[in-house]
Structure formats: structure tokens, C-alpha cells
Amino acid sequence: MSTDDKKTDGAENEGRRDFLMIATGAAGAVAVGGLAWPFVASMAPNAKVRAAGQPVTIDVSAVEPGQAITVNWRSAPFFVRRLTEEEQQAAAALTADDMKAYEPVDDRLGGAEGAGEWTVVSASCTHLGCIPSQVEGDGEGWNCPCHGSVFDVAGRILRGPAATNLPLPPYVFASETSLIIGTEEA
């Protein structure tokens, strides 16, 4: 401190006090924010939940064309359906006029080496989260028992209250018989 401090009048001192107030307040805000962060972060999915949410590998060798299985990833169900030739053709024949949120069938199907005979989609109806039942024929693939939404074999919404297609999880076929859900890289 210099002797000038004693000579300064009130106004200058006020400026210094304002600066001290703001500096103290800012430091306090940073401290409170820093202290709050661990508590906020503690509510996010914990290490065990994240570990259990790692990609899962599913053996699909037993699934014949026309069959579907329901698998779990991140405690949510997913449909894995192997389409017959007819079903693939029926899905390809549908146009934007037949559905609410058109996506080309090539974007919806997958398989090893680019073969598009598998549908891997979320099993939660995009309306209110019910689990649709599998149906066959007329290009229809799933019918939601709750509010009547109808999806095609590629999980695209045809009619009913749901507005969007069944979402695709990240997935990849490591081989003809091995499906990995949770990542797009084998």
C-alpha cells in the first residue's frame, strides 16, 4: 500500500471497493459453480450403467428369414428381423405416398457385406413407447396394440398416431452371424 491510499477521497475508494466486491463475487461464483459440478455430474449415468451400456454382440445364426428376435441394449428392447425375399420386395415397393416420414429402404436395412436383409430397430413405439407386435403380409411389419400405429417391415410408420419411424440404433454386422448393437464399427 502506498501513502496515496490515505489521501484518496471517498469516490476513488468506492471504485476500488466496487472492484473488490466484483472480484470477490466473481471468485465466489466460480467456487460455487465448481463445487456444484460434482453434484450435478453425480446424477449422470454412473460407471456401472455406462459399462452395461457398452455395445452388445448378438449371435443371429439361428434367425431364419421371416423370423424376428427381441434383444436388449441399454435396458431398452430392439427388434432384429430377418426379412424374406418377398418382404424385401414389399418394403422396396413402398413409396413416399404410403408413409408419413419416408426414408429409402436402403437406409433402413442392413446386413453383412451390404446385404439388406436385416431390420434392426428400436422396439419402442415412437408414439408413447409401447412395444409393437409383429405382423405379416401387405407390407406391414409391426402393429402397435396401444394406439394402432402400423409400421412396415423396415420399421417405417405407415399410419396411426406415431409421427416418426422406429429409430435405428448404431449397429454393425461383424459377420454373417454376428450383430453388434451400440457401435457402427466392427
Next chain:
Amino acid sequence: MSAPSSDPNRSTLEHHGHYEPTTGVGKWVDERLPLPRLVYDSFVAYPVPRNLNYFYTFGGILMLMLVCQILTGVFLAMHYVASVDYAFNSVEAIMRDVNYGWLIRYIHMNGASFFFLAVFIHMARGLYYGSYKAPREILWMLGVVILLLMMATAFMGYVLPWGQMSFWGAKVITGFFSAFPVIGVGLQEWLLGGYNVGQDTLNRFYSLHYLLPFMIAGVVILHVWALHVTGQTNPTGVEVKSKQDTLPFTPYATIKDAFALVVFFVVFAYFIFYLPNYLGHPDNYIPADPLKTPAHIVPEWYFLPFYAILRAITFDIGPIDSKLGGVLAMFASIIVLFFLPWLDTSKVRSTNYRPMYKVFFWIFVVNAVFLGWLGSRPAEGIYTPLTQISTFYYFAHFLIVLPILGLVETPKARPQSITEAVLGSAKASGGATATPVGATAAPEKKG
């Protein structure tokens, strides 16, 4: 007698009598922590308008409902296990094995419904008698905060038994947070503590369900504090102007509140003992199954109007898709209440003196009940357009009807004072205590 306030909006709250400690101990305490004095001033000598009707007893009823829910909840927590494996069974153990567990749980379960029943009547009273108008804006807004806290508490409490409706209700409601762009999915996972409703969700809901009622109690103290600063409204909407307009809280309001409370609790008890599951859903007696959805997911009855508003938005609004639009509309239906004191442009408090608003008030009430009924219907067919019309009207009431009505409506002449309304003008003006100056101005002309 103190001089009447120069501002006619201010009530002259002159207390009936003063606290005088009679014993040595009483004096000793009063000089150190005047808590008995506070209680005496707030609940004994406190002046209440002499014309309060039974709709004004619901504040007291609500206080007791809160105590009732906290007490039964504390005892339930002694037996409940917040685990996805044991939650359902522990609730069944409360029902079958714990001594009087069935009674405590049925009180708590139905208590939630009766808490909301009382709060809706309390709010309708406020809407009818203009209780939200100056100088009671903060009082009203604190009430809206309490409503929001109650809704959060009730929603999380419903998840705890871990039945089918618990699980799927939680899934649907938390699913709406994923509607927010960019941060939505992350926000939802943060709220759930996982990728789906699960153990971490149940645990934190239990923690918060225990915490929030005490926060409600804190806001209730502020609510009552604000009430005791401005004084109560009354069915005339004319402020208290002199001591003869009021009566001491005890015995007059105490007895009236107590009588209403007993009647309310008789109905409450009828539900507890004879219709304990009438207001619930049978599906919640099926353990939660993440792979099987109940055929028809509906919330508890007190959330139905808001659930209907949520589902009314089936179309995109500009860049906002229908899902996000529904979530925003649902939140907006409560948030709009915060702005009510400024949306209502009429200076007249009581609907008794507002002939046009009286009609719109009842339309609003009928529409709100209709919305609730629509919320219980499936979201399909004719119900969807009806829900949209009803939702539109809900918002139109606040955003169009109230602002315009205050400007075009001619209110009826109001009484000069509460005493005049109760006893007639001759007695009021002939009273020896003299009518204060503020009361002689024509209240229907006051700015």
C-alpha cells in the same frame, strides 16, 4: 384506532387484542424468542374479514393435508425399500405384514388425491374472488410455486411402488425431456441416471420425493407470511377498511376452518375405508415390466388436464416439432398462472361484481374439467380435435379473454365496505366507530 391508510388498496390490519404473557416463564420466553407471540398474533388475534365463506377454509385444509402426507410418508419410509427388486414387494409387505400398514398407505395414496382436490378448489376460489390482484401478486405466485412442487412430488411418489403404471408413467413423462433439441437425450439420461428408467431413477425419485414436501412446507411459510402482510381477500373484494370489518381469527375463523376440515376429512375417510383404490389404476398392482407396456397409459386424475394439453399438440409449429410443442404447451399451462395478476386488466376483484367474467369463469371451470376427461380418453379419433379446441380455449381464457374483458366490462356497484355488505348500509354508516375516509370513495371507480 389507528388512522386508515391513505392508499385504499392497503388494508388496515388492526389486530384484535395483544399478546400479554401472564406467567413468569411466558415473559422469560417472550423476551428471548417471542414464538408464542408470533402464534398469538397470527392465529388468535389476527383479523379476518367477517364475511369469509367456506371456500376460504381450504388454505387451512391444505396445511393439514401437507402435515398428513409428511407424517404418513415418514412412517411408510420406515418400511419401503427403494430397489427395483424389492420396491413392489415392500409395498405389498406394508399392505399385508406391517401393523396398520394398509391404513397408513391408503391415507398417503388417497391423501395425494385429496391434496390436489383441495388445491384445485383453493385455486378456483382465488380465480373467482380475484385473490391474485394487487397487492397479492407475490402471494399468488408463491402458490403457483407450491403447485409446481406438489406436481413434482406427486409424480415421483407415484413411481415408488414400481408397478406397471409407475414404470411406464415415468418412462412417458421423462421421455418428453428428450424432445428438447440438442440437449434432449443427454438431459433425459441425466434425469434418469441411465439409458432407461431403472434403479438409479428409482433411488433419486425416492430421495427427492422425501425432500420436496419439506420445500413445500418452506414455501407455505412464505405464502402465509405474504398473506398476513396483505390480509385476506373476501367475497366482496373490497379491502378491510376498519376494525368493524374484521373478526379475530380465534374463535371465528378457527371454528369455521375446523368444521370445514371435519367435513372434508369425512369424505377423505370414506375413500380411505370404502374406496381406497377407486382413484388409482389396477395396472399398478402388476410389477413393473420394462418389456411389456400397459394397453392404456394414463396418469393420476389430477394430472389429466395437463396430460390432455401435452397430447393436444399433434402438429409442428414452425421449427418446433409436435413432441416438443406438447411439452412446451404443458409447461406453459402452469407458467401462464404466474402472469395472471397482469393478464387480468380488471380492477374489480370479486366476480360477484363482474357480470361478464362470471360467465367466462364458469366456462373456464367446465373447460378444465372437460380437458381432464379428454386426458383420460385414448389419443385418437374425435378426441384429438376436441382436445385441441379445449386446449386452445384454456390459453385463450388467460391470454385473450382476461385482458380484453377488464377493458370492456362494466362492473356492478360494489358495497362501500365489508360491514355494509354484511349488515346493510344503515348500520354500517350509523356505527359509532365511524367509517374511515377511504371507504367513502366509490370503489368501482378506483384506479
